[in-house]
Amino acid sequence: MTMRSRPVRGVVMSRYLFPATTLMVAFLFAGCSEQEAVPQAAAAVAETTVASSTFPAPNTAVPPSKADPDRVLAHLKVLAGDIGTRVAGTDGERRAAEYIATTLRAAGYTVVMEPFTFDLRYDLSAIRFTDGSLKALALTGSPEAEARGTPVMAGMGRPEDFSLRDVRGKVVVVDRGVVPFGQKAANAQGAGAVALIVVNNEDGAFRGTLGDVKVSIPAVGVERAERARLVDLAQAGGTLIVAAAAGSKQTPSQNVVGRNGEKCEAYLGAHFDSVPEGPGANDNASGIAMILELARTNRRPGLCVIAFGAEEYGLWGSQAFVKQHPMAGVRFLLNFDMVGKITDAQIVGEPALQEKVLGLLKQAGKTGFRAGQFPPFASSDHASFVSAGVPAVTFHSGDDPLIHDPRDSTANVERASIETMLAAGDLAIDGLMTAR
Ligand SMILES: [Zn+2]
Structure with missing residues (x-):
């Protein structure tokens, strides 16, 4: 079946x-x-x-x-x-x-x-930490790309969420909702971020799409259950790698x-x-x-x-x-x-x-x-x-x-x-x- x-x-x-x-x-x-x-x-x-x-x-x-x-x-x-x-x-x-x-x-x-x-179709996207990794799903339209940086929590990913913090060279972590995925990604890239992680606002994995928006930074989604780990790492100033790797063969x-x-x-x-x-x-x-x-x-x-x-x-x-x-x-x-x-x-x-x-x-x-x-x-x-x-x-x-x-x-x-x-x-x- x-x-x-x-x-x-x-x-x-x-x-x-x-x-x-x-x-x-x-x-x-x-x-x-x-x-x-x-x-x-x-x-x-x-x-x-x-x-x-x-x-x-x-x-x-x-x-x-x-x-x-x-x-x-x-x-x-x-x-x-x-x-x-x-x-x-x-x-x-x-x-x-x-x-x-x-x-x-x-x-x-x-x-x-x-x-x-x-x-x-395959999706080998992941977020890698120094002590392990977790499964992510690439947002449709994300480039196959990898980036390393310190995570920064940035609310819903609206322009005003970025005006309050310096995300240059960092991995932006936002919550799902309010703003379309493509807009979150464009805002993050515009503010100088190297990658975008969207955390689900309900249980389970999800596959969002960037729609018509083109970005050069990797953009992935993760389950809500992983949010606390990302918050902890953001507070500790540690680094992670975001790897978006989805396509078809x-x-x-x-x-x-x-x-x-x-x-x-x-x-x-x-x-x-x-x-x-x-x-x-x-x-x-x-x-x-x-x-x-x-x-x-x-x-x-x-x-x-x-x-x-x-x-x-x-x-x-x-x-x-x-x-x-x-x-x-x-x-x-x-x-x-x-x-x-x-x-x-x-x-x-x-x-x-x-x-x-x-x-x-x-x-x-x-x-x-x-x-x-x-x-x-x-x-x-x-x-x-x-x-x-x-x-x-x-x-x-x-x-x-x-x-x-x-x-x-x-x-x-x-x-x-x-x-x-x-x-x-x-x-x-x-x-x-x-x-x-
Ligand atoms: Zn089956």
Whole structure:
């Protein structure tokens, strides 16, 4: 699940941190997988884009008939346990893609890695003290710059706040409110300050903008909780460094697409990247593990499988996919996002398909599902397909307080939930592929 426009605190804030620290995580567990029903990820497989005309005829060998929750859990263990954090654009994500490709090939699919790039926004802004540092967020429009100086408290940053004190060569600290951020920054620079820190006037982090105002000094915002520390340092006459470092970077990711024959009339989907905070077991190794098993037992001509990259940074993989492929005539996408911990099982997405799927589940006596809706700030990959005119829904086991948290590990996924969601997915595929 991706979080889009929630106020900058916790979850969303992490989306702006460039996940450099996660780069090495993937290798830590390499080679220490125990004996499993599902093999450990194979060594890197060189992938090339295959023109659609080269797809072999559909594999018509009869697939195994029964979906096995143990296999789902074994995939989950490789993805969220052995590989771990799978941030888009990092080696963890790439290793997960390779594991998915290997697994789909073993199930009889023709697999293509489809690369794309996405715009990774990062913010490594900080305030550094002699004895540590604290996280700051650059005000939008601030130059990437660093400055050292003694902090001076300067009220709200109005012109009269500066007329009372000499801030030349100093770091101005002002409170949020009354004056626009751009004006605070222009006033501070005009008075000779080397940097601006704006302290929030409510709890949490915030990202202000300088608007049309251009300044050459770094300008950042910090949480209200840090105010006392800045006041103390101002009184003591100590120094600090303000570093504004925010921007965006074109970053490579990939979708993994499994086809059985040349044509895709319908899709199973799930995203395989995680947030930087942790291994994303429920969000969304669970969904990937599930579609791998559903793909194995539901290999049918025309039913294709997509593992989406870079979902957490804003549905980049599914957006790339619907741009790269003709979507006219595609019958449906069944997407799976957070299916490992039932708190409120639901089908989210396009109303007609939602109703059809719920009808199929009800017919089979599965009444524990409802038509759901994500909160306005959250979404998943079905949304990209719906925007492209394809009926699409996401299977979702409900809110999870450990979403985007380091504790979303394999222990956060419950076998009973996997069993229920797997059976539901199976029923929906069968019903939809049979009904024409
Ligand atoms: Zn998520």
